[in-house]
Amino acid sequence: METFDRVLGKVSMALAWTACAIIPCLFTLIVIDVSIRSIGYNPPLFTSSVVEYALLYVAMFSAPYLVRIKGHVAIEALLSVMPHPLRRALAYIVYFLCGTSSLLFAYFSYQLMYYAWVDDILDIRGVDMPQWTQYLPMLIGFLFVGLEFLMYLIGRRHYYSYDLGEVKDGV
């Protein structure tokens, strides 16, 4: 399990760096597009479509890394004043529901991607984008988000900032 967790961490990190790499590509693309327009030529049609899809890739590729570093904002006020057993139980309910719902979304994203691929569905934007390219980052993102939460569920880490020892010792 340790090896799996380590590999999962590396994949999440690689996805996050991919999301990082997308951002410079985005502003470069936009600057080139506006510059071409400013000097009187027709800018490429694909810019807005590519930027729009790239925003989705940024969101989905950074999501698993954010789960690992506890970067998805949560309100801990009530949890922090709860009795330890209740807090522990609630934390595991959170991990379970977040993990399973993410895996469910990953499954449906796969289903949508498969049908979009087979039926060759196009998303009509500035340029027609193959619809499966919209579902691909959702499949990857939700899948690894789900797996990251499962790591919390099996007790490898704890998501919340209050005293971790209290919870882990009690497991």
Place this chain on the structure above:
Amino acid sequence: MVFEWYWAGAILLGCVMAGMVLGFPVAFTFLITNIIGTCIFVVRGYSSFGEFIDGALRQIPQVVDNSPQLITSFTLSPIPMFILMGSLFFHTGIAIRVFDALDKLLGRIPGRLCFLTVVGGSLFSTLTGSTMANTAMLGSLLVPEMQRRGYNKRMSMGPILGTGGLAMIIPPSSLGVLLASIAQVDVGSLLVAGILPGFVLAGLYAGMIALQLVINPAGAPSYEVEPTTLKEKIRQVVVNIMPMGLVVFMVIGFIVLGWATPSESASFGVVGVIILAIAFRKLTWEAIKTSLIGTIRVVGMVFFILMNSTVFSQLLSLSGASRGLVQWATGFEIAPILILTIMFVVLILLGMFMDQVSMMLITVPIFYPIAVQLGYDPIWFSLIVLMSLEMSATTPPFGLLLFIMMGMVKGTTLGQVASAAAPFLLCDLILVIILVLAPELGLWLPSLMAK
């Protein structure tokens, strides 16, 4: 089963509120609520549990399909750029150069570091769109120096908390772009509308600092500073401050002159910061890496929440909750200003327990139709919403900026931080009243732009 609008609203909002209070990460609160809401309000015509499951499995893919609708929108593209601008300013050290230069310009005046906070914070607000970045930068640069100079906690923390929030209203504002996108108002007009109120607010903060110094001069004692010659002051302005105009021009100037849309000008802003960093020989691989990963942490979190909340807004509409609430709220024979006040108070109260993005996502689908129905200008109403968001970031018990400040000033209690912020909250409230009495303050510049 068909629900009355109030039950539908109570179920959906109740699920989100309960999830947040129970500690679910905000994005996943929306995601799970979407699944529950779809099962309750969309799955219909079943007579057995098997049929219900079958219906749910047919409808949930629609939730997945609808989720990316909002974030695959070009109008959201400035958000990562504005946050990257702030990160680059901070991690390349350009921000520190600007502050050093401003520091040399202020003479030996009482409370000079407080005024430096307001001037530097306002300038930095025009260079970055992130409230958190602004507060963290002001705090890390100025709090240690203020403590060394014998400023009391109220005078060292208050101006930073107030000025840090200015980034929410002075363009470029990430939250402004987000609000405009969710509420479907013109991004450029909203950004430009924030300029005058932002600087009026900075003036109110400076006035408040002066007043506090009159009441308690010992709170920010004056101290000897090394005299700076006029030549040196001019050199500091030319070398360290005037170049910042390039970034301001590339973001706000490009929008006002119509050379680029607000979404596009943000990218030029990043290019401007990179040009400055190269000119100052401060652009390092390490600074780029740290800035990018810092950007991803904020953008990834916000976009993931946004993505999962898209369907929530659709469910509010589909279940009839939004329409019912608007009809109910506008059906009373009471003055629109009272309804506006109620919405303002609701935002402040929500902000005590919730982050700004979640607040926006929950309230915008309900409040904007009401505001429009009451005859309020959406741009002006957005300014009021941004002001309430700014105020809520410094209201206890969970105002985000309060916690950033507590993290920077060790050994400080929440009560002390909140008390330091209170006079500046009063300034915010005064600006809201000015905006209500004189909406032109916010609407004059957008009207010029439209012409």
